[in-house]
Amino acid sequence: MASVNKQQREAAARLKRYEARQQLNATQNKRRVRDNVIAVVGVVAVAALAGFAQFFYFESGPGAPTPTPTETAVAGENVGAPDADLSxxxxxxxxxxxxxxxxxxxxLDGTLAPQAVAGFVNDFGTGYYPGKVCHRLAADLSFLQCGSIDGTGSPDPGFSYGPIENAPADDLYPAGSIAMARGADPYSNGxxxxxxxxxxxLDGSTGGYTIVGTVTSGLDALATLVAGGVDPATVGQDGSGxxxxxxxxxxFTIE
Incomplete structure (x- = not known):
């Protein structure tokens, strides 16, 4: 009888060990599935962020595509911008x-572009520009674009204004011109x-770009600084990057 009881206890112990292994395997499988899901979600998130960055990078400025208006877009209004009298x-x-x-x-000419100059005066007062990068260089090195809020070309949702001021009638922007980048809306200057x-x-079919001022010195030095051209890893459809x-x-100083 003792032998039978011993065999039963051993069988029960083996069953428990078997069930424990099965539970461990099930737990490990669930963990692997969870880790795989997390990895896939991470990859998708990174790809989405890259896509958004590329979208915003080519959102505004010379040669930017014209976006399709949406019902929620607000056009023709200043957002967070100072009064033109600040110029x-x-x-x-x-x-x-x-x-x-x-x-x-x-x-910067506050008589020809009072609203745009007011924007620069405002940004000087808030210390906005120092630390901002120049994120876009034309393929032919004809212009350098700077001042994006996040360094990738994103607009500032809390700061935009219009109208277009002092745009050249012949669409010719002479060397040394300082002009405002914008999207399709004439009130998307920022x-x-x-x-x-x-x-x-530059194409003036949508109104052109506000010439806010001119470079009075150092243009050749700036051209030399970007003479290496566009980073090949960032080239967009129009060749800029x-x-x-x-x-x-x-x-940045003004007075």
């Missing part, structure tokens, strides 16, 4: 410094601007 209806002088090494003298490095003609030599605004 004081006068010419402002100042400097941009890039990479701590290249200084560009500028004039922080982003582009400096024209060589005479260039990040400068191969990264460019950051390290100083």
């Amino acid at each position: 004081e209806d006068r010419v402002w002088t100042g400097e941009f410094t890039f990479n701590d090494t290249t200084t560009v003298g500028i004039q 922080h982003q601007f582009f400096i024209v490095l060589s005479d260039t003609t 990040f400068p191969l030599q990264p460019v950051t605004i390290t100083g």
Whole structure:
């Protein structure tokens, strides 16, 4: 009888060990499935973020595609922008410094582009520009675009204004022009601007771009800074992209 009881106990122990192994395997399988799901979600999230970044990168500025209007879009209104009177209806002088090494003298004309100049005066007061990168260089090196809120070309949802001011009637932007980048809406001007490095003609069919001022010195030095061209890893459909030599605004003054 004792032998039978011993065999029963051993059988019961084997059954428990078997059931424990089965439960462990089931738990490990569930964990693997969970880890795989997390990995797939992570890959999808990274791809989505990359897609959004690329979308915003080519959202505004010269040559940007015209987006399809949506029912929720608000056009023709200023958002968070100062009154044009802040420009004081006068010419402002100042400097941009890039990479701590290249200084560009500028004039901003508050008589010809009062709303855009008011935007620059506002951004000077808030210390907006230092630290912002120049994210877009034309394929032919004709212009350099700077001032994006996140460094990838995204617009600032809390700061936009219009109308288009002082756009050239012949669509020719002379070298040294400082103009405002925008999307399809004439009231989508914001922080982003582009400096024209060589005479260039831009499509004016949607109203052109506000020329807010001119470079008074240092244009050749800025052209030299970006002479390496566009980073091949960032080239978009129109050939523009990040400068191969990264460019950051390290100083901005006006008076």
